[in-house]
Amino acid sequence: MAPDRCWTVLVLVAGLCSSFTYAKLPNIVFIVADDLGFNDVGFNNPDILSPNIDKLASEGVILNQSYVHPLCTPSRSAFLTGLYPWKTGLQHQVIFPLQPVCAPYNVTLLPEVLKEQGYATHIIGKWHLGFCNWNCTPTYRGFDSFFGFYNGQEDYYAHTLGVNALDLWDNEKPDRLDGGIYSAELFAKRAKRIITNHDKSRPLFLYLPFQNVHAPVQVPHRYSNMYAHIQDETRRNFSGMVSAMDEAIGNITTALKEAGLYDNTLIAFTSDNGGNPNQGGNNFPLRGSKDTIWEGGTRAVAFVHGPMLQKTGYRHNGKFHAVDWFQTFLAVAGASPAANKSMDSMNLWPMLELGKDSARTEFVYHLDNKLPPLQGHAAIRVGDYKYIKGFPGPFSGWAVPPKFQQSRKYLNLDDDRDSLDVFHKYMRKSKTLPEYFEHALFNIRDDPTEQKNLVHTMPQVVQDMKMKLELAQQEMVPANAPPGDNKGNPNNFGGVWTPGWC
Ligand SMILES: *[C@@H]1O[C@H](CO)[C@@H](O)[C@H](O)[C@H]1NC(C)=O
Numbered sequence: 001m002a003p004d005r006c007w008t009v010l011v012l013v014a015g016l017c018s019s020f021t022y023a024k025l026p027n028i029v030f031i032v033a034d035d036l037g038f039n040d041v042g043f044n045n046p047d048i049l050s051p052n053i054d055k056l057a058s059e060g061v062i063l064n065q066s067y068v069h070p071l072c073t074p075s076r077s078a079f080l081t082g083l084y085p086w087k088t089g090l091q092h093q094v095i096f097p098l099q100p101v102c103a104p105y106n107v108t109l110l111p112e113v114l115k116e117q118g119y120a121t122h123i124i125g126k127w128h129l130g131f132c133n134w135n136c137t138p139t140y141r142g143f144d145s146f147f148g149f150y151n152g153q154e155d156y157y158a159h160t161l162g163v164n165a166l167d168l169w170d171n172e173k174p175d176r177l178d179g180g181i182y183s184a185e186l187f188a189k190r191a192k193r194i195i196t197n198h199d200k201s202r203p204l205f206l207y208l209p210f211q212n213v214h215a216p217v218q219v220p221h222r223y224s225n226m227y228a229h230i231q232d233e234t235r236r237n238f239s240g241m242v243s244a245m246d247e248a249i250g251n252i253t254t255a256l257k258e259a260g261l262y263d264n265t266l267i268a269f270t271s272d273n274g275g276n277p278n279q280g281g282n283n284f285p286l287r288g289s290k291d292t293i294w295e296g297g298t299r300a301v302a303f304v305h306g307p308m309l310q311k312t313g314y315r316h317n318g319k320f321h322a323v324d325w326f327q328t329f330l331a332v333a334g335a336s337p338a339a340n341k342s343m344d345s346m347n348l349w350p351m352l353e354l355g356k357d358s359a360r361t362e363f364v365y366h367l368d369n370k371l372p373p374l375q376g377h378a379a380i381r382v383g384d385y386k387y388i389k390g391f392p393g394p395f396s397g398w399a400v401p402p403k404f405q406q407s408r409k410y411l412n413l414d415d416d417r418d419s420l421d422v423f424h425k426y427m428r429k430s431k432t433l434p435e436y437f438e439h440a441l442f443n444i445r446d447d448p449t450e451q452k453n454l455v456h457t458m459p460q461v462v463q464d465m466k467m468k469l470e471l472a473q474q475e476m477v478p479a480n481a482p483p484g485d486n487k488g489n490p491n492n493f494g495g496v497w498t499p500g501w502c
Pocket residue numbers: 104105106107
């Protein structure tokens with residue numbers, strides 16, 4: 001055999017082998033909804049119309065105790081690094097537009113590992129892990145392609161933030177052609193294109209962090225019209241935003257079917273944090289909101305769906321945490337577990353695939369240091385118990401929907417709902433602080449809506465959990481939260497939010 005022919009044969013064999021191995025690996029579609037509250041999805045609240053999400057959830061496994069951080073950047077960094085955000089300096093609030101900050105370069109991101117496994121990797125939607133340097137941006141962090149925006153929020157049609165500055169990117173070029181198109185439609189269209197053009201000899205990882213349903217409350221009429229019965233206009237429009245995202249997810253599911261990928265695809269869905277009741281979101285009956293460590297800020301709407309799941313059609317009550325997607329997806333992709341010693345992520349695939357008990361028995365809700373002199377913003381979960389230390393966040397009430405407002409159960413407790421206001425009154429010495437500003441203990445199994453503070457009845461549990469929390473706090477690196485730098489001003493870049501200034 002001539003040497004060049006031999007070489008051809010070898011390449012062919014290698015090609016066959018690898019496509020055979022790849023073909024067995026499932027595709028992963030990871031959908032993140034922005035600021036979707038516990039009460040903002042059809043399978044938790046029949047007033048919300050989300051038939052596509054509900055169908056996927058009912059055919060899959062609903063995660064009944066899936067937790068996230070209270071805000072966007074911390075949760076997204078946890079999803080993609082498998083590390084708690086206080087290990088990467090991303091624990092404090094979110095990355096603001098002019099802050100010269102991004103996820104540290106020396107941390108491996110999920111798409112980088114999946115790429116090594118042979119996956120094609122694409123992100124469509126909101127990044128929010130920093131963009132001041134090109135090396136911070138998705139196509140430099142393991143994604144083959146990026147279509148979406150860098151910042152935390154923007155206009156849904158104009159795709160602009162601030163003084164009309166554009167933040168919509170098609171890989172490394174600003175996209176000036178899609179002004180006027182609602183982002184859920186734009187993202188679904190791009191997802192369809194990627195799915196249709198996908199080379200089926202390779203597995204696909206599609207990360208879909210939607211803009212919906214984050215503020216500003218904007219939605220085409222045809223979706224808000226579905227909710228004529230809702231009196232409150234913000235809530236009506238917000239509900240329409242959920243339905244728009246739901247339709248996009250329906251379209252993407254159809255595209256997966258048409259491309260022949262659906263039967264080997266794991267679809268995972270989670271919100272990044274709780275809803276914001278001031279912007280139409282709702283977490284009832286859970287307490288608190290986005291930006292709080294109450295259950296309403298941290299207990300996510302989440303489910304998985306796919307033919308590889310052996311047991312389906314139920315709610316799994318095991319604990320799952322934002323960091324766990326990382327090792328769990330690695331297991332799905334046949335990758336060896338990340339070897340990082342400080343890895344917080346756990347592989348919970350046996351829980352999802354087989355319905356086994358969760359291997360996770362404890363987790364830290366969040367750690368941050370905000371609002372001195374009220375130090376701390378921390379909570380930990382061990383078994384059924386949750387211990388909160390320090391300021392829980394700006395809203396500590398229950399946003400009670402109109403149809404439950406007859407129930408005095410929640411209204412009785414509602415007088416301190418605006419915790420920031422309470423705090424300011426306290427600073428002016430016109431109010432004493434409620435005890436939960438210092439610390440609180442709840443049994444989440446018996447009291448998922450956090451009404452009965454047990455700090456005085458269970459001092460030993462408080463003692464143990466406080467110690468665990470302090471151990472976690474010792475691992476906290478200083479928050480990377482510098483002031484904004486005007487070098488990033490879009491005026492310096494032709495009116496576009498652009499990398500290249502740090
Ligand atoms: C990663 O970089 C950060 C600074 O961004 C540094 O503090 C940390 O020690 C580095 N970690 C490793 C393992 O190199």
